[in-house]
Amino acid sequence: MPKRKSTRTLNVRLLRTTRTPETAFSPSFAIGEARALEQRPWDGVDGASLFIGQVYANPPGWTDFLAEGSADLPTDMITSGAGAVLFLPVKDRTVAVCFGHVHLALNDDAFERQFGLKVTLNSVPRGNIRTLDLATPDAVTFQKRVQASKDSDVQAFGVDMLRDLARVAGGTPKDEAFAKFVAGKDAVSITCEVEPANIHEKCAEIVRAYKKKDYQKEFAWVDNMRVVHERDVIEALDVRLFEAICNLRDGKVSDLHMAPPEVVNYTEGSQLHYNGFGSHGKTFHSLSIDDYVSELERCNFEGDIDDVKGAHRIKAKGDSEEEFSEKWRVYDCFVFETSLGTGASQQHYVLFAGDWYQVEKKFKKQIEDFFDATEKVSIIGATECRNEEELITDLHANRTDLLKLDQEKINPADVRYANLEPCDFFSEHKEFVHLKDGHSSGPISHLWSQGVVSAEAFISDAEFRKKLRSKVKSFGRGFEIHLPKSTDKVVRDDFKVVFGIMRKPYKDGSLGLPFFSKVSFQTAAIRIQQQFGIPVAIELIEKPASEVAGTEDDGDDE
Structure with a gap:
């Protein structure tokens, strides 16, 4: 045997x-x-x-x-x-x-x-x-x-x-x-x-x-995405990244932009320093690739991508804070898409929060096609407001076709302390408008979640609809006629969930979203449209490019 x-x-x-x-x-x-x-x-x-x-x-x-x-x-x-x-x-x-x-x-x-x-x-x-x-x-x-x-x-x-x-x-x-x-x-x-x-x-x-x-x-x-670990591939991708930085310094067009690598607790209007290359604490009001590039030019930076990755840092603080408490590598704030190879061997990559991701070509096309096919609306339009708070205040004061529901909390049935916000504005065209300052993908992802939770409560919870209608009626502007009574059948196609995202234009003047924000948007939109039966639309709201504060700090250039 x-x-x-x-x-x-x-x-x-x-x-x-x-x-x-x-x-x-x-x-x-x-x-x-x-x-x-x-x-x-x-x-x-x-x-x-x-x-x-x-x-x-x-x-x-x-x-x-x-x-x-x-x-x-x-x-x-x-x-x-x-x-x-x-x-x-x-x-x-x-x-x-x-x-x-x-x-x-x-x-x-x-x-x-x-x-x-x-x-x-x-x-x-x-x-x-x-x-x-x-x-x-x-x-x-x-x-x-x-x-x-x-x-x-x-x-x-x-x-x-x-x-x-x-x-x-x-x-x-x-x-x-x-x-x-x-x-x-x-x-x-x-x-x-x-x-x-x-x-x-x-x-x-x-x-x-x-x-x-x-x-x-x-x-x-x-196969949709994978984190790139191979050093030789990362080095080749970083070469493309540095080429994009150099192109911007030469006045050429690039899709390279910046976003904080994490959800942050400061708002636009706070202070930012780009450190690590002799900038001596010149103050800016928001994270911007244009500001970073202008600082490289002002300081005559002559280093390479290794210097960018190893030494360049960002500090930030809120208006009420004494010290610059937030700190990231500049590299971790880059958002950039590029490709390597040609023809059938070409691979697409995205740099996000300090990591490179290889994106499968069919998956990338699927995401881009879905986003491109989503209805684009213009309810708000371009704004001079610097952040979400300013925009909401401005719309509340000047738009009679929009009812402000920002900070208005409603508890769904049998739930205490949920404090669900129906939307930021409800329009006379039955649009639930959710707004967010899209300076980073963290708030954008949170925005999608808000839309999903609100739509679910509106469709599935008669008690929520009753409270919502009562809240809207209490403002005395007649918007309650656009909402069903709790006993009425909801005609889902009559309503629309609109995501309004404030974005600064890219170098070529166009507006867009980071790739991973589009991925998470598709998940949310499919659920709202298919599970709850409510149409979804997007508005990219152009906000002003950042402005330099015009001051310099004698603090450390770290």
């Missing part, structure tokens, strides 16, 4: 085609360096090689703490970690089977990204998922891990297939001979029956699983 193979868990990576085993290590572990692992042969597989050794051996970091109260601690204590990596050629690719702590010695840039994720999704049916890590990129990127007690359908994990990035997946493969369990991101962890004599065969199976396109049937959304 043949000997049964042992069940083991292997950690497997795939070298990029431009790399060799000798170039797969981080600099301190590179061939010829003092910490390089020892290279050994691997019998039975032509071209295979094994690297093995001690990855680290250091005194425990906690001994200094204990030595404060006990001076005679042993001196021969160490924490150590051994590791090994077995490189196996599999046709035109090279697989790396990793053991112990060898990951600390490897250069992540040498290996294929999403290798483990694609092996998993090509071998695990959508109903056999056990764990899923997701990230939702936005002004603040949210990450979550969802684990099920047993194999479950991917839909049970609450995936937003437009917005979510799949980071890690794990589950039970359909083919039990392939593996009992598989999980992965860049590396794949595979629990399977394997022995040294057939490890090459198992690696060949893993590579075949990676090359399949099965995942595109049930998990096609994982």
Whole structure:
């Protein structure tokens, strides 16, 4: 009777085609360096090689703490970690089977990204998922891990297939001979029956699983976007970014613009400093690529993209604050879209909140087509108001066709303290107008959410409609005739949800939204239109370009 193979868990990576085993290590572990692992042969597989050794051996970091109260601690204590990596050629690719702590010695840039994720999704049916890590990129990127007690359908994990990035997946493969369990991101962890004599065969199976396109049937959304980690690709993208900065300095057109990388607590009219290149605290009132570029020119900046990424900073403070409390890298505030390659190999990328994202071409077109097809209206028009607060005050004072409901709170039925704001303005044409100063994608994403919550309450909650009509009637301007009574059937097509976003024009005078704002808009618009049956429209409200305060601060130029 043949000997049964042992069940083991292997950690497997795939070298990029431009790399060799000798170039797969981080600099301190590179061939010829003092910490390089020892290279050994691997019998039975032509071209295979094994690297093995001690990855680290250091005194425990906690001994200094204990030595404060006990001076005679042993001196021969160490924490150590051994590791090994077995490189196996599999046709035109090279697989790396990793053991112990060898990951600390490897250069992540040498290996294929999403290798483990694609092996998993090509071998695990959508109903056999056990764990899923997701990230939702936005002004603040949210990450979550969802684990099920047993194999479950991917839909049970609450995936937003437009917005979510799949980071890690794990589950039970359909083919039990392939593996009992598989999980992965860049590396794949595979629990399977394997022995040294057939490890090459198992690696060949893993590579075949990676090359399949099965995942595109049930998990096609994982290709929509991915964070770019490869340093060489990031360097090429940063070259394009710096070209855009140089073009703006030369007076040429570029779509490069700026937005805070997080939701901020200051409003337009506060103070900003661009620091790190001799600007000496010249004060601006809002974040603007034009202001940043003008400062580069004024200060005769002659550095490169590494200087921009490493040294250039932004400080901000509100009018009531004494110190500049907000601080970001300028690089983290860039919003930029570009592409690399030509023809069929061309790839699209978006820089947002300091990370580059690769955007699948069909997905990008889908998002852009949806946004372009959305009705565009002109209810507000261009404004000289600098922020949302000023705009609401101006409209309330001068527009008789709009009823201000900003800060008017209504509780839905059976809910206390919900304080739901129906909209900022209700129009005589039955439009629920939600306004937001779109200086960053955080407020824009919040705007979409406001529209969804308000529309849901209006359609599904008769008590909410009754309170809304009563509130509107209390202003004595007759707008209640445009709202149904609580007992009336809502004619959904009679109403419209309008999102008004204040935006400064790009260099060429056009108005637009960041790509990720368009992604989150589509999710919200589909829900309002399809689930609640209310049409949706957009108005991009042109606001003035920022103005320099005309003062300089003697504070630090950080």
